[in-house]
Amino acid sequence: MTEPPASSTKPGTPASDGGLTIRGLHKILGGRTIIDNLDLSVKEGELVSLLGPSGCGKTTTLRMIAGFLEPDSGSIEVEGQEVSHLGAENRPSAMVFQNYALWPHMTVAKNVGFPLKLRKMSKAEIKDRVEAVLELVSLLHHKDSKPPRISGGEQQRVALARALVQEPKLLLLDEPLSNLDAKLRVKVREDIRKIQQELGITTVIVTHDQEEAMSMSDRIAVMNAGRIEQYSTPETLYARPETEFVATFIGSMNRLEGSLNNGLITAGPDILGIRPEDVILADAPFADAVPATVERVVPRGHFQEVYVRRADAQLRSFVSGELMQPGQQTYAGIRKAMTFRDGRLVAEAGAAH
Numbered sequence: 001m002t003e004p005p006a007s008s009t010k011p012g013t014p015a016s017d018g019g020l021t022i023r024g025l026h027k028i029l030g031g032r033t034i035i036d037n038l039d040l041s042v043k044e045g046e047l048v049s050l051l052g053p054s055g056c057g058k059t060t061t062l063r064m065i066a067g068f069l070e071p072d073s074g075s076i077e078v079e080g081q082e083v084s085h086l087g088a089e090n091r092p093s094a095m096v097f098q099n100y101a102l103w104p105h106m107t108v109a110k111n112v113g114f115p116l117k118l119r120k121m122s123k124a125e126i127k128d129r130v131e132a133v134l135e136l137v138s139l140l141h142h143k144d145s146k147p148p149r150i151s152g153g154e155q156q157r158v159a160l161a162r163a164l165v166q167e168p169k170l171l172l173l174d175e176p177l178s179n180l181d182a183k184l185r186v187k188v189r190e191d192i193r194k195i196q197q198e199l200g201i202t203t204v205i206v207t208h209d210q211e212e213a214m215s216m217s218d219r220i221a222v223m224n225a226g227r228i229e230q231y232s233t234p235e236t237l238y239a240r241p242e243t244e245f246v247a248t249f250i251g252s253m254n255r256l257e258g259s260l261n262n263g264l265i266t267a268g269p270d271i272l273g274i275r276p277e278d279v280i281l282a283d284a285p286f287a288d289a290v291p292a293t294v295e296r297v298v299p300r301g302h303f304q305e306v307y308v309r310r311a312d313a314q315l316r317s318f319v320s321g322e323l324m325q326p327g328q329q330t331y332a333g334i335r336k337a338m339t340f341r342d343g344r345l346v347a348e349a350g351a352a353h
């Protein structure tokens with residue numbers, strides 16, 4: 001047993017971190033508290049995801065950062081400048097909308113140059129900046145195309161270019177990949193991350209897709225009911241979730257009532273959380289392993305999901321290697337388990353091997 005991890009989500013007033021600092025953000029909509037006294041601090045050049053289930057308040061938070069929605073209270077600083085009294089068009093931030101919001105009758109170049117035209121920039125300068133940013137997103141060859149004639153992934157990059165051309169200090173993206181198919185999503189998220197790192201631009205992305213958040217972000221703020229449950233790196237969120245909500249939301253978990261004693265699950269009021277990769281299967285007995293029968297096997301490509309029945313519990317395991325068969329006898333041991341009480345992590349236990 002080890003001590004519970006130190007909290008990284010302590011309430012309090014965050015010091016300005018350069019990029020974005022939010023303090024005490026609060027919003028009531030339709031008589032309900034939607035954003036509940038939220039603090040968040042993003043370092044300059046950092047990419048942070050707001051991740052959480054539908055309705056937890058991610059988009060509402062992003063819209064307040066962008067200036068499309070007025071907070072009831074709280075402050076928003078971008079690179080040390082208080083912006084909450086400014087309209088969206090006067091903030092040093094630019095937003096990429098979920099549906100891209102491109103004008104179908106305008107060329108790609110005109111779409112991208114539009115925010116600069118609004119700022120009354122000269123035609124020559126607009127042309128230079130638009131071409132440079134289209135080059136950055138590898139779309140220069142489409143500058144005279146109209147959005148309906150290019151692919152979804154390309155439209156997404158036009159929307160990104162239109163935000164970047166404004167040279168914002170803060171880039172905001174609302175579910176930027178949700179309109180793309182699975183394969184393209186992986187490619188586009190890598191592109192966005194690469195460009196973000198090249199430019200060193202402070203970025204906040206809203207997503208409900210944990211894999212997307214895990215693969216792109218320096219840090220992830222996991223939101224639940226208008227609050228941040230935990231704000232950590234992807235690795236920490238996965239290895240040391242502070243709450244059962246975070247443990248369940250990030251990755252997979254066997255959730256059982258009871259406690260772990262000498263490798264056996266015994267009755268108890270606590271919740272045990274066991275990652276499927278911490279359920280070890282082997283042909284021969286090993287320390288703390290218990291005889292088990294394979295009940296169900298789900299091939300998942302480079303690994304398989306195996307449901308085994310032991311005397312004390314049914315467990316799900318992720319294993320690689322030769323496909324296992326239902327009915328097969330095996331030995332199942334628990335390498336590591338998390339214990340939650342009243343929703344909070346109280347202990348981690350690892351069995352010796």
Ligand SMILES: Nc1ncnc2c1ncn2[C@@H]1O[C@H](COP(=O)(O)OP(=O)(O)OP(=O)(O)O)[C@@H](O)[C@H]1O
Nearest residue numbers: 029030034052053054055056057058059060061208
């Ligand atoms: N104008 C409004 N009036 C009343 N309630 C609202 C309004 N706008 C949003 N809400 C409510 O606020 C909550 C948070 O909405 P929000 O769009 O921020 O969630 P989200 O986390 O972005 O969800 P999703 O992933 O589904 O987009 C929801 O319960 C929503 O119904």
